[in-house]
Amino acid sequence: MTHPIRRIAICTGGGDAPGLNAVIRAVVLTAANRGWEGYGIRDGFNGILCPERYLEGGVFRLTEERVRGIGHLGGTILGTTSRGNPFHFPTRLADGSSGEVDRSDEILEYFARHELDALVSVGGDGSLTIADALHKKGLRVVGVPKTIDNDLDKTVTTFGFDTAVSFATECLDRLHSTAESHQRVLVVEVMGRYAGWIALHSGIAGNAHSILLPEIPFDLEPVVRQIRQRDEQGRMYSLVVVAEGAIPRHGHLELAAAAQGGHEQRLGGIGEHVAKQLQERTGKEARVVVLGHLLRGGSPTSFDRLAALRFGAAAVRALDQGLSGVMVALAFPNVNYVALADVAGRMKAVPMDSDTVQTARDLGICLGD
Numbered sequence: 001m002t003h004p005i006r007r008i009a010i011c012t013g014g015g016d017a018p019g020l021n022a023v024i025r026a027v028v029l030t031a032a033n034r035g036w037e038g039y040g041i042r043d044g045f046n047g048i049l050c051p052e053r054y055l056e057g058g059v060f061r062l063t064e065e066r067v068r069g070i071g072h073l074g075g076t077i078l079g080t081t082s083r084g085n086p087f088h089f090p091t092r093l094a095d096g097s098s099g100e101v102d103r104s105d106e107i108l109e110y111f112a113r114h115e116l117d118a119l120v121s122v123g124g125d126g127s128l129t130i131a132d133a134l135h136k137k138g139l140r141v142v143g144v145p146k147t148i149d150n151d152l153d154k155t156v157t158t159f160g161f162d163t164a165v166s167f168a169t170e171c172l173d174r175l176h177s178t179a180e181s182h183q184r185v186l187v188v189e190v191m192g193r194y195a196g197w198i199a200l201h202s203g204i205a206g207n208a209h210s211i212l213l214p215e216i217p218f219d220l221e222p223v224v225r226q227i228r229q230r231d232e233q234g235r236m237y238s239l240v241v242v243a244e245g246a247i248p249r250h251g252h253l254e255l256a257a258a259a260q261g262g263h264e265q266r267l268g269g270i271g272e273h274v275a276k277q278l279q280e281r282t283g284k285e286a287r288v289v290v291l292g293h294l295l296r297g298g299s300p301t302s303f304d305r306l307a308a309l310r311f312g313a314a315a316v317r318a319l320d321q322g323l324s325g326v327m328v329a330l331a332f333p334n335v336n337y338v339a340l341a342d343v344a345g346r347m348k349a350v351p352m353d354s355d356t357v358q359t360a361r362d363l364g365i366c367l368g369d
Contacts, residue, residue, distance in 0.1 A: 003117065005140075005319055007037045009059065010120040012076045013044035013084060013127035017148050017160030018300035019308035020076035020122060025067040026312025027120050034320060038062040039116060040077070044084030044127070048110045049103055059114070071305060074298045082264070085130055108139055118324070120315045122146050124158075125347065126264075128327060132340035135325040142315045143327035143340050148295055151195035153346040154338040155329035159308040164191070164295040165201045168241075171291060172206025175239060183236040185227060185278050185286040189271030191295050192243045196350045198295065199243035204359060209238045210366040212274065214245035215350045218368025220274065224281045226366045231284075242274050246368075268292075310335050 010027050012020050028038040040062045041047040047058025070077060083090055086107050088100040111119070118140040121131035124147035135141040145152045148164035168190050179186040188208070192198040196213030203211035209226060212218045227238045244267040247253050256268030271288040279286035300308065307330060314328040314335040326337040350357065360367060 005034075005036055005117040007039060007114075007116050008118045008120060008316070008319065009039045009041055009111070009116045010062070010078070010122065011041040011044055011047075012078045012080045012146070013121070013123040013130070014080060014082050015124065015147070016075050016080050016296050017146050017158075018074050018163040018296070018298060019159035019304040020078075020080075020146060021067075021070040021073045022300060022305050022308035023122050023144055023146070023159070023312040023315075024062070024077060025071045026309040027316055028062045028067045029064060030313045030316040032064055034316070036316075043079040043081045044123075045086050045107060045130075046081055046084045047078075048107055049084070049086060049089060059110075071309065072299050074296075074300070082126070085126070087130065087133055104134065104137060107134060108137060111139060118142070118319050120144060120312075120319075124149070125152060125343075125345070128152070128340055129344040132325065132344040135340060140319065140324045141340070142318045142323065143343070144311045144315050145327055145329065145343075148198065149192045149195055150197040151193065151348050152343060153348045154327070154343050156332055157307070157330055159300065159304045159311065160296075161197065162303040162307075163298065163301045164198050165205065166301050167295055167298065168198060168202035168291055169206040171289070171294075172202060172208060172239060172241070175289065176207065176237075179237040179239060182285065185238045185240065185275070185282065185284050187240045187242060187271050187275040187278065187286060187288045189242050189244055189268075189288060189290045189292075191292065192245060193267060194245040194347060194349070196243040196246070199241050199246075200350055200356060200360065203241035204356070204363070204365065206241070207239070208241040208365065210240040210368065211360060212240065212242040212246040212270075212368045213350060214243050214247060215352060216367055216369050217247050217249040219249045220277050220281065220368070222366050223278065223368060227278065227282050227284065240274060240278070242271050244268055244270060246270050248273075 051058035086104045093099040122144040148160040150161040254269035257266040259265040275286040275288040
């Protein structure tokens with residue numbers, strides 16, 4: 001029989017996203033209302049595996065006072081990392097080379113030794129894959145979906161996405177006037193990794209003229225034709241939104257850095273490629289704007305703040321109901337639970353038959369096909 005819960009830990013892993021602090025606050029307060037204690041693990045699992053890095057300890061008590069007034073703040077008071085996978089932990093081998101070791105047993109041993117009864121793991125695909133593996137090793141775990149990319153399966157949306165789209169849209173609003181003033185083509189590269197959710201939603205909301213998505217290998221000739229048509233109509237500027245994972249029909253993925261040393265490959269550079277090609281083909285001056293990590297920062301929108309609070313509270317309710325190995329998910333109008341095994345390792349791409357894609361086409365936005 002599973003023993004009652006008295007203490008739970010929470011960790012945040014992967015890239016940061018607006019709303020992480022709201023989740024932490026919701027978990028701590030909801031747990032406290034059940035008489036449970038909350039603990040925070042610093043920088044993913046590094047607080048357990050590398051405690052010597054932290055002057056105040058790698059795991060610390062999260063009191064109600066500690067989480068007061070953090071719900072509207074960006075970032076995470078726990079810190080985060082994309083290099084803390086306990087199953088493939090980066091280390092220096094005996095011969096001096098870099099390698100990886102499985103330190104997952106140390107996580108379970110720590111929880112047992114410190115009488116931590118459960119874990120709330122907040123993260124994207126990588127973090128939730130780790131959470132699923134820890135669950136299978138016997139740890140009581142509930143996952144909370146976090147990514148600005150909105151590419152996690154089994155949930156309508158993830159917190160952080162709305163904030164990223166809102167900021168990208170604001171940037172596009174500003175860029176219309178400068179592009180028109182100089183009669184330029186402006187190419188705006190946005191995050192999203194291998195999915196085009198941010199590009200599509202911000203591109204439509206921000207009145208972009210072309211949107212290039214990873215889901216549609218693109219040809220620049222339709223974009224060139226549209227730019228020329230706009231010029232002929234006296235509209236002498238164009239805005240092109242391109243997702244960082246977009247791929248030319250006969251080209252390749254643009255990388256800022258290859259995968260190495262525990263890091264996944266880092267996407268980037270497609271905006272510069274598109275701007276250069278469009279300038280050569282149209283004869284118009286083209287510039288590129290890379291929004292990059294600006295999309296991750298800042299206070300969460302009210303939608304993301306509420307979603308994060310709902311997810312955090314639902315994660316504690318799941319543990320209270322005896323659930324483990326599940327992720328809380330948004331299924332309008334409610335939050336429900338799905339198995340981590342059904343989420344881990346799966347990516348949610350933009351469906352080509354969605355009404356959002358059809359809306360873009362109906363509005364005359366070029367999708368590069």
